[in-house]
Amino acid sequence: MSKTSNKYISVFIPTYNGEKYLKDSIEMILKQQLPTGYNLELLITDSGSTDQTVNIIKSYGSKIIFNKIPNSEFGHGKTRSIAAHNAKGEFMLYLSQDATPTNYKWIINMIEPFFINDLIGCVFGRQIPRPNAASTIKREVSGVFGGLSASDTIFIYRHKSLVTNETIAPISSFFSDVNSAIRRDLLIGKIPFRDVAYAEDQALAKDMLENGYFKAFAPLGSVWHSNEYTARQYFHRKFDEYIGLQESVNLKLLPSKRSLLLGWIKPTIADLKFIRRDQEYSTKSKLVWSIESPFFNFAEKLGRYHALKNIRNNNARKKLSLESKTKN
Numbered sequence: 001m002s003k004t005s006n007k008y009i010s011v012f013i014p015t016y017n018g019e020k021y022l023k024d025s026i027e028m029i030l031k032q033q034l035p036t037g038y039n040l041e042l043l044i045t046d047s048g049s050t051d052q053t054v055n056i057i058k059s060y061g062s063k064i065i066f067n068k069i070p071n072s073e074f075g076h077g078k079t080r081s082i083a084a085h086n087a088k089g090e091f092m093l094y095l096s097q098d099a100t101p102t103n104y105k106w107i108i109n110m111i112e113p114f115f116i117n118d119l120i121g122c123v124f125g126r127q128i129p130r131p132n133a134a135s136t137i138k139r140e141v142s143g144v145f146g147g148l149s150a151s152d153t154i155f156i157y158r159h160k161s162l163v164t165n166e167t168i169a170p171i172s173s174f175f176s177d178v179n180s181a182i183r184r185d186l187l188i189g190k191i192p193f194r195d196v197a198y199a200e201d202q203a204l205a206k207d208m209l210e211n212g213y214f215k216a217f218a219p220l221g222s223v224w225h226s227n228e229y230t231a232r233q234y235f236h237r238k239f240d241e242y243i244g245l246q247e248s249v250n251l252k253l254l255p256s257k258r259s260l261l262l263g264w265i266k267p268t269i270a271d272l273k274f275i276r277r278d279q280e281y282s283t284k285s286k287l288v289w290s291i292e293s294p295f296f297n298f299a300e301k302l303g304r305y306h307a308l309k310n311i312r313n314n315n316a317r318k319k320l321s322l323e324s325k326t327k328n
Helices: 019-030 053-058 076-086 106-115 135-149 200-210 231-249 257-262 265-277 283-327
Strands: 007-015 038-046 065-068 091-095 120-128 155-157 179-183 214-224
Touching: 007 019, 007 076, 007 106, 019 038, 019 053, 038 053, 038 076, 053 065, 076 091, 076 200, 091 106, 106 120, 106 179, 106 214, 120 135, 120 200, 135 265, 135 283, 179 214, 200 214, 200 231, 231 283, 257 283, 265 283
Parallel strands: 007 038, 007 091, 038 065, 120 214
Antiparallel strands: 091 179, 120 179, 155 214
């Protein structure tokens, strides 16, 4: 690393009661190998933690640029956007507080796609579930990233042709800022994070693709990550997720009582098969997650159902309001 260079790579983590994995993540970030000529900048914004999160951050002194805000001021897109404006890196890397890089070349692997082509605007990395995560969550994360992560191949997704600029593929808005990298000049310029309550990452990917930029998947840029929810918390997560997807990427789904009443059965069977094959679970864990699985899968369907019902009712109210204004 060049000590006299003024080129930076910035890493940002928003925190809120994230003491469990935060120290491990910070240690891995501070020990990262960097490209020649670049310095590291680590920024953390806490939004009202009441556990040991703030003390952990402060223990690193000047190695971390630390900012505290009231919880009421936090916004998934808003706070990440502010961090980009405060940073000085050429690239912004985003992690959630419970995501831990698996190796010391995480930064290099995450930014490598940017050096392929200047039109690559955002990159998401692989997520590897923690060994004892809830089976429903572990299977979900493994399913999403497992198929993409079979090799060290960098995948590039585009909406428009490099040659003709014509639309050649539908927009795939999947993106996760649990583990991501984005060109900072775009974030502080024409493609900022939207100030939305949820799914700000997928909204960003949609905006990137619509503006002619590409997104990439870098499997070697991997982190340990799997949310540690109870079934009740999982319900709230899924409710927020579907509400957010409607606002951010205009998700068009309808609530289904059939899916609510029967939809949890198939994924529960998939969980039980997954648990039986998994070699990381202890015998006790296999028993626990086999019992918990139906509750998690029903919680997912219940969260989805209520979110979609909420969206439908809100759309109906908006339509009535618009018709009323038109008549007047």
